[in-house]
Structure formats: structure tokens, C-alpha cells
Amino acid sequence: MLHKVCLQWYLIFLCLGCWVNSEETCQNFTDLNIHNAILGTDLKVKLLLYTRENVNCAGNLIAENSTAFKYLNVTKKTIFITHGYRPTGSPPIWIHDIVVKLLSIQDFNVICVDWNRGATTLIYHHAAAKTRDVANILKTLIDKMLSEGATLDSIYMVGVSLGAHISGFVGKMYNGSIGRITGLDPAGPLFTGTPPDERLHYSDAQFVDVIHTDIDALGYRESLGHIDFYPNGGTDQPGCPKTILGGSEYFKCDHQRSVFLYMSSLNDSCSIDTFPCANYRDYRMGKCTNCEDFSPRGCPVLGFYADKWKDYLVAKNPPMTKAFFDTAAKNPFCIYHYHLDFVTLNSKTRRGYITIKLVSTDGNQTEYTVDQTKVQAWSSANETKTNYKS
Structure with missing residues (x-):
């Protein structure tokens, strides 16, 4: 009897041990704090692989004796997600959601580039100085993948802030032959005004799209990719605090919005249409609603599916396009865009306001006043109006 009891307890502890060991194989994104930021952190990178087989249990591809390679199928497209500067040390709040959304589309290899140890510091330029080192680590993994049958066409890099420039540095090492880079509000400080070999550039991949x-x-203010998207003109995103009274959100909300706009493009509910234009003012004046240059596909859409316009965009001379649009204040951010033309019949100039009322089928109403005090008879008064998509 005692022997059976001892055996039962032994099996229980053995099973618990197996459960603990299996849990230890799941790697989490490095979670640091303000104390680490004050002291500064040395660079230590984890490459966390997710696939549909292990969507909730990442493996570190560069850990000693890593078993994560059993999930890495080099014949599939591989998407690298690289974050930026982390002044507080906490993981990006969007990191898990972007993995889940990408894997809901297709069974990619999704690799989260966790360089939180290195990006966490109160001194921004210390983090920026480590970006090329991170890129070199990524090249080591990509070289290994290429040796096992992967192609550069199948490499897609999504970089946030400093991560956008890291992605560019990786692309430069392969002479721009990797498939695609998406830059999500690439970092401006220390990179603005630098030559192309010191920042993200459209020559770093076969297709480069950027959201500012x-x-x-x-x-970063200026164009960097084959197409650069400027939601709401690239500044003061709807729903973000306008004053410092908004706390930490005042500093990070606009910058971080690029990530949430990109993730919104992974939804089936709606797409975000954009309008190639010289500047935001011309777009708002209704001068850029014609996308005949992209016929029959139409105006480019923001985010994941922007590469459907690749052939049109890379063939331009120079191969750089700016696109503008407006968004809602919250997810899914999609809105309708209306182009309205007014032609006056009187031959004299008149001053005044034009108010437009839109009424939906469910009774919701929106009013809008055209921002133009002079309406001239010899020209059309053009304005691009936006309204929420339901």
C-alpha cells in the first residue's frame, strides 16, 4: 500500500516536472522596467518565432540548444517584426496582437525581434547606436535560412521607429534584394538629414512602404519608400492628446498610431483608401481624388496589402509616391472619402460658407463646413470630405 502511494506521488511530481519544463520552452518578450532604463542595458537579442503551430508559445531561434527551428519552415514567407526605442522597458502593447492578426491571414513564419535589452535606456542615442548590431544579428539568421532553401523574395521586414532603420540596414546587406520592408513611423531624431546608407531608403528592398x-x-518627415503614407497629414492623429495634460500618451500616441493603422489593415472589415498627392493641403482641396495612374486597380490602400500596387510604384521615375488620407479616431480607423464639386453660376466673386449635411440610412447625421471663404464663379470649389465607415 505504501509502495503504491509513493509511486502515485512520484508520478504526480514527474508530471508536474514535465509541465514546468514544457512551460520553460515558451519564450516571452523581455519585460524590463524604469530601473533598467536608468541603468541602461547591454544588447541581448531574442528572435521569437511564432507559427500557427505555436501561436501562443514562441521559441527563441538564437537560444542555446533551441528547439524552435522545428517550427521554422523556410519555404514559407517570413515576417520580421522589429520594435524601436523602449524608454520604460515594458514590452510593446501591440506585439502579441500583430502576431495573431498576421497568422490569421496565412501560416507565415513570424519572428519578433526582441532587442528590449539594448533598446531600454533613458538615453535615446545609446539605443540608436545599437541598430546596426541588431541588423547584423538578423543577417546571421537570414543567411542560415538561405542556406536551407529560403529565398530573399520571401523575407518581409516590418520595422517600428528605430526598427524601420534596422530593417533598412538588413536590406542594404543584401543589396536591396529582400522582398519587402514596411516602415512604421521611422525614427526621425539622429536620422533626419542623413544620407541613404545611414537610414531606411527605398533601395533597401524590392518594395518599401512607409507610414508617417x-x-x-x-x-521622419521626408519620403523614404516607394510609397509614403501620411494619415491626417502625418501629424496630430485623431483621438491622441493635444496637450501634455494627456500624460505619456501625449508623447507616444501619434508615433504609435502607425502600428495600429497597419494592424487595422489586417482586418477584413474595411480597407483604408489613400490618395497620391503632392501635399496634404492639395488632398484636402480635392485635387488628388483621381487615381487613373493606377488603373484598373484604383487608389492604393494602406498597410499589409499595399504591395498589390508595387508594379505601378517601382516603375515611376523617381520611384517615390506620397499618399494622403484621413482616418477616424479609433480602430478600425476607416472612413469614407467624398469628393464634392461646386460650380457657381453668378459671374461675380462671392464670399460665404457652404455647409454640407450627410445623412446615413440609419439616421445618423454629420455636418461639415467647406473651409473656403471665397467661392469664385470661374472655378470649382473643391473639397475632400470624410465620414466614418460603418
């Missing part, structure tokens, strides 16, 4: 959401503060 904080060009007047933390982001």
Missing part, C-alpha cells in the same frame, strides 16, 4: 504619423516630433 508623427513627422513633427518622433517620426
Whole structure:
């Protein structure tokens, strides 16, 4: 009897041990704090692999005796997600959601580039100085994948802030032959005004698309890709605090919005249409609603599916396009865009306001006043109006 009891307890502890060991194989994103940021952190990178087989249990591809390679199928497209500067040390709040959304589309290899040890510091330029080192580590993994049958066409890099420039550095090492880079509000400080070999550039991949959401503060103002998207003109995103009374959100909300806009493009509910244009003012004046240059596909869409316009965009001379659009204040951010033309019949110039009322089928109403005090008879008064998509 005692022997049976001892055997039962032994099996229980053995099973518990197996459960603990299996849990230890799941790697989490490095979670640091303000104490680490004050002291600064040395660079230590984890490459966390997720597939549909292990969507909730990442494996570290560069850990000693890693078993994660059993999930890495080099014949599939591989998407690298690289974050930026982390002044507080906490993991990005969006990191798990972007993995889940990508894997809901297709069974990719999704690799989260966790360089939180290195990005966590109160001194921004210390983190920026480590970006090329991170890129070299990524090249080592990509070289291994290529030796096992992967192709550069299948490599897709999504970089946030400093991560956008890291992605560019990786692309330069392969002479721009990797498939695609998406830059999500590439970092501006220390990179603005630098030559192309020191930052993200459209020559770093076969297709480079960029979303700019904080060009007047933390982001990069000028064009960097084959197509550069400027939601709401690239500044002051709807729903973000306008004053410092908004706390930490005042500093990061605009910058971070690029990530949430990209994730919104992974939903089936709606797409975000954009309008190639010289500047935001011309777009708002209704001068850029014609997308005949992209016929029959139409105006480019933001985010994951932007590469459907690749052939049109890379063939341009120079191969750089700016696109503007407006968004809602919250997810899914999609809105309708209306182009309205007014032609006056009187031959004299008149001053005044034009108010437009839109009424939906369910009774919701929106009013809008055209921002133009002079309406001239010899020209059309053009304005692009936006309204929420339901």
C-alpha cells in the first residue's frame, strides 16, 4: 500500500516536472522596467518565432540548444517584426496582437525581434547606436535560412521607429534584394538629414512602404519608400492628446498610431483608401481624388496589402509616391472619402460658407463646413470630405 502511494506521488511530481519544463520552452518578450532604463542595458537579442503551430508559445531561434527551428519552415514567407526605442522597458502593447492578426491571414513564419535589452535606456542615442548590431544579428539568421532553401523574395521586414532603420540596414546587406520592408513611423531624431546608407531608403528592398504619423516630433518627415503614407497629414492623429495634460500618451500616441493603422489593415472589415498627392493641403482641396495612374486597380490602400500596387510604384521615375488620407479616431480607423464639386453660376466673386449635411440610412447625421471663404464663379470649389465607415 505504501509502495503504491509513493509511486502515485512520484508520478504526480514527474508530471508536474514535465509541465514546468514544457512551460520553460515558451519564450516571452523581455519585460524590463524604469530601473533598467536608468541603468541602461547591454544588447541581448531574442528572435521569437511564432507559427500557427505555436501561436501562443514562441521559441527563441538564437537560444542555446533551441528547439524552435522545428517550427521554422523556410519555404514559407517570413515576417520580421522589429520594435524601436523602449524608454520604460515594458514590452510593446501591440506585439502579441500583430502576431495573431498576421497568422490569421496565412501560416507565415513570424519572428519578433526582441532587442528590449539594448533598446531600454533613458538615453535615446545609446539605443540608436545599437541598430546596426541588431541588423547584423538578423543577417546571421537570414543567411542560415538561405542556406536551407529560403529565398530573399520571401523575407518581409516590418520595422517600428528605430526598427524601420534596422530593417533598412538588413536590406542594404543584401543589396536591396529582400522582398519587402514596411516602415512604421521611422525614427526621425539622429536620422533626419542623413544620407541613404545611414537610414531606411527605398533601395533597401524590392518594395518599401512607409507610414508617417508623427513627422513633427518622433517620426521622419521626408519620403523614404516607394510609397509614403501620411494619415491626417502625418501629424496630430485623431483621438491622441493635444496637450501634455494627456500624460505619456501625449508623447507616444501619434508615433504609435502607425502600428495600429497597419494592424487595422489586417482586418477584413474595411480597407483604408489613400490618395497620391503632392501635399496634404492639395488632398484636402480635392485635387488628388483621381487615381487613373493606377488603373484598373484604383487608389492604393494602406498597410499589409499595399504591395498589390508595387508594379505601378517601382516603375515611376523617381520611384517615390506620397499618399494622403484621413482616418477616424479609433480602430478600425476607416472612413469614407467624398469628393464634392461646386460650380457657381453668378459671374461675380462671392464670399460665404457652404455647409454640407450627410445623412446615413440609419439616421445618423454629420455636418461639415467647406473651409473656403471665397467661392469664385470661374472655378470649382473643391473639397475632400470624410465620414466614418460603418
